[in-house]
Amino acid sequence: MHTWVIWLIAAGILLVLEMMTLTFYLLWISVGAGAAALVAWIAPDAFLLQVITGCVIALVLTAFTKPLAKRLRASKGYEDAGTELVGKQGVVVEAIEPGQYGIVKIGGDTWSATSTQQIGKDELVRVMKRGSSIIEVERWEEFI
Numbered sequence: 001m002h003t004w005v006i007w008l009i010a011a012g013i014l015l016v017l018e019m020m021t022l023t024f025y026l027l028w029i030s031v032g033a034g035a036a037a038l039v040a041w042i043a044p045d046a047f048l049l050q051v052i053t054g055c056v057i058a059l060v061l062t063a064f065t066k067p068l069a070k071r072l073r074a075s076k077g078y079e080d081a082g083t084e085l086v087g088k089q090g091v092v093v094e095a096i097e098p099g100q101y102g103i104v105k106i107g108g109d110t111w112s113a114t115s116t117q118q119i120g121k122d123e124l125v126r127v128m129k130r131g132s133s134i135i136e137v138e139r140w141e142e143f144i
Helices: 003-021 025-042 047-074 081-085
Strands: 089-094 102-106 109-114 124-130 134-139
Touching: 003 025, 003 047, 025 047, 081 124, 089 109, 102 124, 102 134
Parallel strands: 109 134
Antiparallel strands: 089 102, 089 124, 102 109, 124 134
8 A cells, every 4th residue: 555545544534533523633633644645645755754744734733723713712702612512401312320421412413421420311411511522411400
């Protein structure tokens, strides 16, 4: 298998993981892997150049987009998508055990969820906090 194909597969895997985490960190590494694939296509034997190109691209994108993202979040009218979930009601699709993940459906979306309490299937929950792709929930009755 050609080296550029391996870089391209790595870029695709990182892109899929990025879509699951919504952090932008894996996106820049994915773009770096894509740049390394391009270098590998042009110079297949220059593995060190491929790695350096991928790393430099990822670092430059991370360094230059962080201030832009910070400015965007501070702008007037900006609402973080993660904060919209906090306080919403959901239904437990897969039971949640303390220290283990369950699945909660909110609207039409399903989320991996944790809780400090045991919450059974079909119980109503409230979102207390959202991480990158995992939400923290509590039983709904405790807030009424």
